[in-house]
Structure formats: C-alpha cells, structure tokens
Amino acid sequence: MSVKRHNPQPLNQTRLEELALAYVARFATTQGKLRDYLQRKLRERGWDDGGRDGDVPDLDALIARYCELGYVNDASWARMKAGSLLRRGYGARRVGEALGHAGLDEDLRADVRPDEAAERQAALVLARRRRLGPFSVRETDRALREKHIAAMLRAGHRLDVARAIIDAASAEDAEAWVEEAGDD
Template sequence: MKRVARPITVKYLQNAAAFYLERYPSSAEGLRRVLNRRVAKAKMLDAPIMDNVQQAIEVVVAKFVDAGVIDDKAFAQTKARSLHRRGTSSRLTRQKLKMAGVDADTLDEAMQGLDVELDVTPAQREHHAAAALARRRRLGPYRPTEDRKDHRLRDLATMARAGFAYDVAKKVIDAKDADSLDEA
C-alpha cells in the first residue's frame, strides 16, 4: 500500500514547525532544515506542493523568530552549557553547534558567555569538561587503581576521540585521584 502524503501548504508548514518546536529546541536554520526535509519527503511521495514553498518556509521561520519561540543566542548558550556539563570538548561543542545551524558570531558569543557564566578561562573550561568526561566514562582516576595502568592508552584515545588536546587528556588521565581533578 502506497503512503499518501499530505499536501504542503502554509498551514501545514506552520503546524509542522509548531509540532517540532514543542518537542525540540532549535535554531532558525535547524527549523528551516526540518521543514525542507518535510517538503523533500512530500516530493518523493508525489504530494501536491504549493508554489513558492521556499518563501513560505522563510515566512514561517521568521514568524517563530519574531514571536521569540526561536532564539539562536539562547539556543547556542543552553546547548553549549549542556554539552560542557556532559564533558564535551570545545572543539566538538563548536562542531555540534555549527551542525545545528548556529552562525559563527553567535557561536563565539555562546562560548564566551559560558566562560563568564562559569567564571573560568577557556583552558580551565576545557579541563573541567575533560574531567567531566572522565567521570562519566569512568576513565583515568575514576577507574579502579589496579586497572589504570593497563587502560591508560585506551583512556587517552577516548579523550582524543572526544576532541581534547593531548596535554589536557594526559593531565586528566594521569591525575593522582579524582579529588585532585576538582582542585585544578
């Protein structure tokens, strides 16, 4: 049985955007991508699509931005804070925010805002994120003492894949114990 897609209209785009934003935080570019995927899916299913669909998408996105539902700065700040707490490196945080459709200036403001909020330098922020990753993944000082030596290279590789510089990863993995990480 062939699936039948609903016609793409302005009302459909508004409803799809509202439904998406109720469930997920998004940047303006992120919402634009979601709506474009809906249109592409409708094209694949041969559904009727209104003329000037790209202009309609821009109008819908602008309407949500003007209403304050979408705020790229707040989105970037919240996402950066969340990723930092999880132990995501600055490099990976920047990459994830770019992929979410955050422009470079907003991204820089979010990272600087995170430093101000945490009252740290970028290097200290990176160290705190590395320690958070080690805690979450039970690496280095969070590993049982008898296993640390055998897993050191594996732990360093995990930190490298997470986007941390070697010196930061080495400092965290080779820390004497978990308490010494919190002091740094």
C-alpha cells in the first residue's frame, strides 16, 4: 500500500532534475510535454532553493540539456506517434492535432504528415477494423452510409478518401484503390 504525502516538500534544483529524469526515463516525450509536467509539479509543490528570494528554476536550460543528451527528441517522437496513429487507422488531420497537442511546431508536423498512400492505407485499416463500407456485415443503406462517412471524418480522414472507401463495391475494390496510390 502506498503512502501519499499530504504536505510534500517544495522542490529544489536537485529534486526537479530527478523528477525530470524519471519522467523521460519512463515516457517517450516531447519538450512541450516535459515542460508541462515540470510546471505542474512546481505548481503542486512549490519552489524552494535554499531561501534565495526570487530564484526560480530555469526549465528551458534543463530541457535543452536533456535534448542535447538525447533523452528528449521531438522529431523521433513525432515520427513514432504519427506512425502509431496511422497504423490504428487515424487520418492526417487527427495525426496533426495529436502532434500539435503535444506542443510540436508546424514545421515538424509538416515533416511527418502522411503522404497519399499512407492516408489511403490508414482509411482502409479503419474501415476494416470498424466494419465500415464494404467491410460492413449489414446491407448499407443511405443512413448507414452517412454514419460510416461521419465515422471516417471524425477519425481525421478527408471527405474524398472517406467516400472512396465507403462507396467501394467490395473489399477487393477498396484494397485496389488503396494500392493505386502506392503504385504512383
């Protein structure tokens, strides 16, 4: 049984670095997420650096040092996250939103933005997994088709991609449409 401290001691530079190191050791993270974590810990516990008035921690220096050491790498995290979301069937818009939420700048998000073939493949994965369009077990009427397209749009796919997958006559036709983008 863990004992929760009701009045945790304020942080000092050593303890702040220990918290940051434990965080990056446990989680693949970005500079923005590490900064948010450290700021939250400072809000929760306060700051005490030996009684020096006005002395606040330099989070930017700490984060920069961890980047130099390779503990935090925004570009590799962005590639990992984008690949993971695409394999789960999410579209380019949702990938961009997730990367933006993690504090990554627009240039880095543009570098990992999926190409046409990857977008189509992700849409196919989602349709298979959720049994949308030609993968549906029910006969698709107009209302169900609209629900399927809405699900694709919520997952971050473009309307033209969603329509192409949902309106495919068969699963083989949907797969062939996806493979067309890979042949280009």
